[in-house]
Amino acid sequence: MTNADNAAAQCLLCGSELVPVLELVFDTRFGLPDTYSIHGCRRCGLEHTLPRPDQNELNRLYEEHYNFGDVTGRSYRGLRRLLHSLLVYRLWLGIDGDVSFHSRRGHGRLLDVGCNEGRGLTFYRANGFTAEGLELNSVAAARARSRGFTVHEQPLEEFRPQQAYDVIVLSNVLEHFLDFRQALVEIRRLLAENGEAWISLPNSHSWLRRRFGRSWINWHVPFHIVHFSHKTLGRALREAGFDIRREKQITPALWVAQTVIARFCARQGKITGALRDPRLVVPLILLSRFVLFIWLWLNNRVRRGDCLVVIARKV
Ligand SMILES: [Zn+2]
Numbered sequence: 166m167t168n169a170d171n172a173a174a175q176c177l178l179c180g181s182e183l184v185p186v187l188e189l190v191f192d193t194r195f196g197l198p199d200t201y202s203i204h205g206c207r208r209c210g211l212e213h214t215l216p217r218p219d220q221n222e223l224n225r226l227y228e229e230h231y232n233f234g235d236v237t238g239r240s241y242r243g244l245r246r247l248l249h250s251l252l253v254y255r256l257w258l259g260i261d262g263d264v265s266f267h268s269r270r271g272h273g274r275l276l277d278v279g280c281n282e283g284r285g286l287t288f289y290r291a292n293g294f295t296a297e298g299l300e301l302n303s304v305a306a307a308r309a310r311s312r313g314f315t316v317h318e319q320p321l322e323e324f325r326p327q328q329a330y331d332v333i334v335l336s337n338v339l340e341h342f343l344d345f346r347q348a349l350v351e352i353r354r355l356l357a358e359n360g361e362a363w364i365s366l367p368n369s370h371s372w373l374r375r376r377f378g379r380s381w382i383n384w385h386v387p388f389h390i391v392h393f394s395h396k397t398l399g400r401a402l403r404e405a406g407f408d409i410r411r412e413k414q415i416t417p418a419l420w421v422a423q424t425v426i427a428r429f430c431a432r433q434g435k436i437t438g439a440l441r442d443p444r445l446v447v448p449l450i451l452l453s454r455f456v457l458f459i460w461l462w463l464n465n466r467v468r469r470g471d472c473l474v475v476i477a478r479k480v
Pocket residue numbers: 176177178179180181206207208209210211
């Protein structure tokens with residue numbers, strides 16, 4: 166995408182004109198070299214990352230930077246193991262909030278879109294579901310299969326399962342699609358009558374974004390194509406044929422910690438190793454969770470939390 170394309174880019178939700186709201190945003194995680202800008206729609210308010218990468222560029226970036234499991238240090242892996250041990254993890258979800266639906270119980274067929282290495286699938290199965298995954302990264306898909314799960318590797322639009330799903334999970338996934346409206350149409354097609362989409366994604370109207378501006382960890386440029394708010398996500402879902410049954414906001418302490426670290430440690434073009442340093446991450450998580458808890462709770466209540474969590478039903 167060139168600068169001219171940038172100027173001509175239109176809102177992916179309503180087709181209206183886009184205007185710049187934040188310039189010089191760079192990737193604060195992997196050290197990608199380029200800067201991007203955030204443009205908001207004049208009419209509906211949906212925000213977009215520009216220039217928007219095309220599918221080939223995105224495929225290359227995912228292959229180069231989403232290397233599953235091989236970039237973390239030993240102490241960080243140890244921390245992850247502790248957090249993921251079942252009892253500790255369930256306790257933590259109760260305190261911090263569950264943005265990945267790992268504690269929702271139920272039954273029926275569940276599809277986890279972007280299931281990665283299948284960690285979520287183990288929770289969904291333990292909670293009563295017949296869980297399957299959809300994952301385009303073949304290394305990650307193979308790891309999920311080695312845990313005993315069926316994992317499909319087709320793009321959503323080519324995926325034709327023999328049976329519809331009762332639940333489809335999109336945990337921090339929808340904002341990655343180049344065409345999220347089409348993705349929602351496909352999700353609806355894959356759902357059984359009255360099936361549910363469980364969606365979580367960052368809230369572009371959060372207090373964290375406002376306070377930290379371009380250091381907000383959830384810009385995640387250029388991987389996040391659009392940046393939803395409560396209002397724009399609601400509109401996208403209604404237009405795609407969904408009815409919102411439940412919604413809430415959660416501010417994961419990890420996201421607060423990562424944003425603070427990005428604010429002080431991220432440099433354009435450099436990997437932010439501090440994001441995976443437990444000596445920084447752990448104290449900041451504890452600080453956010455146990456010192457700022459009233460602040461986090463209040464902001465969640467007034468729709469300024471950092472993660473939108475929605476249960477939407479096919480109508
Ligand atoms: Zn719009």
